[in-house]
Amino acid sequence: MSNTTQQQQQQPPSFESKRLDPASNVAAAAASRPGHRRSVSAGAPLIYSGGATLLPSGNICPSGKILKPVLPSRGPNRTDVLGSGTVNYGRGSIMRGGGGNPVAAGASPLTVRRALSGSDPEEARRLGNELYRSGSFAEALALYDRAVAISPGNAACQSNRAAALTAVGRLGEAARECLEAVKLEPAFARAHKRLASLYLRFGQVENSRRHLCLSGIQEDQSEEQKLLLLEKHLNRCADARKFGDWKRALRESESSISVGSYCSPQIVACKAEAYLKLHQLEDAESSLLNIPKLEGCPPACSQTKFFGMVGEAYVPFVSAQVEMAMGRFENAVAVAEKASLLDYSNIEISRIVNVVKMVARTRLRGNDLFSSGKFSEACSAYGEGLKYDNSNYILYCNRAICWSKLGLWEQSVQDCNQALSIQPNYTKALFRRAASNAKLERWAEVVKDYQVLKHELPNNNEVAESLRQAQLALEKSRLVVYGTKFGVEVEEISALDKFKAAIASAGVSVVYFKEASNELCEELSPFINTLCVRYPSVKFIKVDVEECLVIAKAESIRSVPTFKIYKKGEKVKEMIRPNHQLLEDSVRKSSSV
Template identity: 40%
Template structure:
């Protein structure tokens, strides 16, 4: 009972057991009961930061199998507009069949857990599922007006998105935009509706407002790649090249083999250089293959933030492996690919521990992280994708 968050029942059981009970167990149950009372008080007062801290503490002192405590933590995160964390918390919590929950926690307790599930579904775009789950909660606790309100809200949002999507597909962008706005009146911080409305506003040439919608969606869900891509595109249309490059660079780390994103990143980088008055005449898409002419040039690339792939090869027999490298580098335009001919730079081969050639070495933020035989394209591609998508590998 203690682990399930039922501290009151646990204390009753301990008292019935008399002298057989360890006093330490009673003390833990009493501490948990006090903490759960604080959590319920914080929820009633809508003090969401206090509720979040309280649930974290309750889990740390033993309520790590308590679905209601995780549901309370999920609610706190939702109210604090931290939707991505709310989704992760809900998934991390223990899962019980609803019949078992009802037996353990009563109909009202089970209904509350279902309502939090419904609201997580709403926040993550599973609107039809949200309606079904909220309706189930209403069946368990039909007199709860809060649950009745959530059912109505879920239905209104689901209807608004469906209608908006149909209008968007029919190229009726203004009408679709109005429909998504109607849905947002029921839930102003719904990242899916915000991103969809941004798509309409972009089509209508309202790029500034589209950027605002995408930014709000990304605050709610920082890894929402569709919103980031849309914001990058709108910033490009507004000629805010630096902001556009930042978003494209983040996207290319998440999906390093996406040629469309890679090309958009390259175009934004070209425009940013032009804006700064820099020379761009030699820039070409897929031209991230660099010939190393000096130790200084090598050190510059491998110690810069980000990732570099270095081919160590002979002058005489490097054509085939160089072709392989060229094919891979086109798929990963944000990664620097370097070629070192060991006859001209034997000291580099020695200092970098090259034992056989041809060979690839991968560098991340100045450190060597991987060596790959020069004829293994599949392993090279997998490794580049893996390491370029890890932001803090070291």
């Protein structure tokens, strides 16, 4: 049996109030039986409510036998009964006077209502203790609220209220209550100990260490070891961030959380920043959505420095960068300005504010120029934005469509590649890259992009049809490589009967009437070969009107180049000297009908 338990059994039971209800009398009687003790189980810290000769009522303690030589004596020389100190401090069973007996949950609704409307802070606190012990933390909090309202100068009531706030997850307010308690009673060891535990959760090493020291508790150094480990991880994280080693920054921030700082908004924000720099945008956004909300925190929490900036400003600083990366430029500007207001003198924050504003401005100007058909100027505007943020996939993709409008397919593909390296499977970039690669006749690449798009957009008929056309074009291009002439070259016909048979066959036929000596025909011929590969389901036929006068006369050809489109022997369209765009649009429309 431990020394603590032995000393507890030797102490006479003591009670916080003579006005006990029957259920409390039963519990008190149980507490007085020799040899009766309660084993400390995993869970929350213990709330004590002993008399004036013992520990201060309302203290919530960790476990073990611990002496407090640095504090003024509060009665007979005795030891405290403490909780483990290794679990979430502020949760657990409520004990009477250090006797080790659990209090029965005897707080009837009528008794609770009387306490809530009464003027006795001790009664409200006593009933709050019983409800707390039974796990009714919200109800206990209401009674502690009443006790504090009746007796605002009672440090023990403030401390018990902090325990209930911790239990219901309102950790910021719990820290504020503990600070109020130590203001009222500077030597209040339990409140200092709880503050140390809360600050550890918040990732604030110096604040935690200061209150651990002020608690005057000499224990197994487990808390100090946690603080040393947290301090080591945070320092490493700061170094990694400084040198741009974001994989290491991510590891160290996760290690800091595992030490116990899982309620630190700044450390979670550091994870988000690392994910952002590693181009894992979804993870970055998810981390920001899961940042703990420490409402009601005292100024000591929000003003603590993280990575050289005010802690409260670091979260919007990271949020602004994520918002910008996700293309929400207006939100990014608003959040960046919020960070600047919280820490206006920080150089890093000032730089981000400037970057966000400039990127948003250039993107808006680029959009306006594009809408006006000024594609070259729009390219320049988006390029200016990329000088400020060279990892913005939205700007790369916007510039890619400008390049394609200018017929600069290679540049368009390169910008789409940049966008997709930052945001894989970004559908706009996939569509634009596929279109540009089709112009460059890179059918294998086109097929790959449409396959990804089909997986992302399984019900999109346009994607399915584009994939089919690309696969046919790829097959034709492979046949050309292998030297096969079937279905991959423009068929030349010189006999009228063969001509009539060809245009009467199933499917779409495009007839190209030309003269070898005509310059315009000479310029169009390579493009007809390209269309033959691009639209493999269409049959392309060429007729030299100088060599085939019979066909030219039968078809009434008076000028070259002339194009006629047939479907099952019926003419559906005729064009004389069309440009490339009109010709391809007509072929595409006829093939899709």
